[in-house]
Amino acid sequence: MRTQLYIDGQWADPISKGTLDVINPATEEVIHAIPKGGAQDIDLAVRAARRAFDQDGWPQTTGAQRAVYLRRIAELIRGRSEELARLEVLDNGKPLPEARWDIGDAAGCFDYYAGLAENLDSDSSADLAISDDRFRTKVVKEAVGVVGGIIPWNYPLLMAAWKVAPALAAGCTIVLKPAENTSLTALELAAVAQQAELPAGVLNIVTGLGGEAGQALVTHPQVDKLAFTGSGKVGSHIMAEAAKDIKRVSLELGGKSPLLVFDDADIENAVEWIMFGIFWNQGQVCSATSRVLVQEGVYEKLLARLTEEARKITIGDGLEEGVLLGPLVSKQQYDQVSAAVVRAQEDGAQVVTGGARPAALGKGYYFQPTILTEVPLDSHAWKEEIFGPVVCVRRFATEQDAVALANDSRYGLAAAVMTTDAKRSERVAHALRAGIVWINCSQPTFTEAPWGGYKQSGIGRELGKWGLENYLETKQITAYTSNDAWGWYVK
Ligand code: TAP
Numbered sequence: 001m002r003t004q005l006y007i008d009g010q011w012a013d014p015i016s017k018g019t020l021d022v023i024n025p026a027t028e029e030v031i032h033a034i035p036k037g038g039a040q041d042i043d044l045a046v047r048a049a050r051r052a053f054d055q056d057g058w059p060q061t062t063g064a065q066r067a068v069y070l071r072r073i074a075e076l077i078r079g080r081s082e083e084l085a086r087l088e089v090l091d092n093g094k095p096l097p098e099a100r101w102d103i104g105d106a107a108g109c110f111d112y113y114a115g116l117a118e119n120l121d122s123d124s125s126a127d128l129a130i131s132d133d134r135f136r137t138k139v140v141k142e143a144v145g146v147v148g149g150i151i152p153w154n155y156p157l158l159m160a161a162w163k164v165a166p167a168l169a170a171g172c173t174i175v176l177k178p179a180e181n182t183s184l185t186a187l188e189l190a191a192v193a194q195q196a197e198l199p200a201g202v203l204n205i206v207t208g209l210g211g212e213a214g215q216a217l218v219t220h221p222q223v224d225k226l227a228f229t230g231s232g233k234v235g236s237h238i239m240a241e242a243a244k245d246i247k248r249v250s251l252e253l254g255g256k257s258p259l260l261v262f263d264d265a266d267i268e269n270a271v272e273w274i275m276f277g278i279f280w281n282q283g284q285v286c287s288a289t290s291r292v293l294v295q296e297g298v299y300e301k302l303l304a305r306l307t308e309e310a311r312k313i314t315i316g317d318g319l320e321e322g323v324l325l326g327p328l329v330s331k332q333q334y335d336q337v338s339a340a341v342v343r344a345q346e347d348g349a350q351v352v353t354g355g356a357r358p359a360a361l362g363k364g365y366y367f368q369p370t371i372l373t374e375v376p377l378d379s380h381a382w383k384e385e386i387f388g389p390v391v392c393v394r395r396f397a398t399e400q401d402a403v404a405l406a407n408d409s410r411y412g413l414a415a416a417v418m419t420t421d422a423k424r425s426e427r428v429a430h431a432l433r434a435g436i437v438w439i440n441c442s443q444p445t446f447t448e449a450p451w452g453g454y455k456q457s458g459i460g461r462e463l464g465k466w467g468l469e470n471y472l473e474t475k476q477i478t479a480y481t482s483n484d485a486w487g488w489y490v491k
Contacts, residue, residue: 001032001087005041005207006190008048009200015040020180020207025093025327026317026364034183037208039216042175045204046220049146049173052201059143059171063117066169070117072196074110077103080192084157084185089318091184092156093326093365094281096318105447106161112447116468117169134482141472143171144248145224148217150210150238152230153179153329154284160186162462163227164203170471172225175204177214181330183207210234223247227470229286232456239459250460250470252286252452254385255413258406259289259442260428262399263297265418269440271305273416274391277442279313279369282328283389287414289442290386292393293402299395303373306393307353310369315358327365328388334365337388341370344381350374354389383409399424403431412454416442435461
């Protein structure tokens, strides 16, 4: 485990010499200390990224050259995948099979953007058809500049990959501030980049607190673009800071994603996807299936089957064989989820199952899979992200009611519809105000497909070619091909 920051291709102690404890959420034990970077470390990192961008020629490399580095990084991550997955479990708490999946996806993300970087070479020379043949116009895509990337703790290495891979593919340089709770694999990513011989300053990783290192990155005048994933509150603050000097900003924020089950749905299939949607990663997922809307005819049956399956989930240390639900990431998150369930009950909700720490587990930030019903529409539990293994289940009568209930949210990240009626699924998919709609499934995520939300779930899209666009400026270059300038003017 690393003890230093990665700035300008070198490992460095933070100027303050401060550290932050790393706590294993399964045992509550301190297992390590990471460096606590501050404003001065961020300044050094941004200056290094600036120099790598302005003077060292990173944006002038071809996409094919950048792809070589990205593929090397992917290969090196794969070569260390088991070690990285175990580190992720110690830091975040998620079950090992999930962590293995994340590491594989992170490597895949670097490979994918290597391919898009190569395509950029051919895309950028295209001529544009314009209405005056005395001019020739072409459009080129160029890197935005120095990126400040800020990520949360729910998918530590994967979220780092979602920011770093497209930024580097585009020709940007980046300073990444991982979440204070889960920085271990981000620091390993720095080691991987060093081993891949990525030029100095292109990727810098500064661990530390959001209010210190994060804030310094957000307000640094030499940062051109901010790419953030996390809470709406911090996202809104970052957008306000970015507005002061018109930094580009992309935000991936929270959600309160609905899943609609119609009477004609395959109930067993619906139950499986709901389980996956709300209990995977302990429900600490921005797109988590946190509101389940069930048509009257199948409500009782679905609730009974979901409750039965939720009670069967094996809870424990993510490193143990067969565990499906690990601890929440931190004491703070445990307290927040517990408080949200107490508040839901005070507001009138019924706890069908779960609602507390599992009696058998005395230590660790464990919380039972929890199903709430009778949750008032104006309550915190119905409206706000709980970010834990807590699902609200509610009945509806008609398709129109279901769509209205689903859309009655300030969020619009994801939604799902379960029905065997193809026409209905198409109709409802279009009516749902969300950036991602799944039909007869929930949560499958593909590096090739856009990821992001409507309304207060964010701005911009990650992944796919849309994710690359986040890190590109569009420039038109227009040439006058006649030698009669005045003639053009008077015409
Ligand atoms: P946030 O507080 O939003 O933190 C996300 C990132 O922003 C972290 O790296 C954080 O640093 C940093 N940050 C905090 N304040 C900052 C500031 N003033 N300037 C710049 N960066 C700053 O989310 P969290 O604490 O990880 O989780 C809180 C809630 O956010 C969760 O309960 C959940 O509802 C939501 N959340 C959503 C998502 C997604 S994917 N949408 C992911 C995680 C959490 P620190 O690590 O030091 O706080």
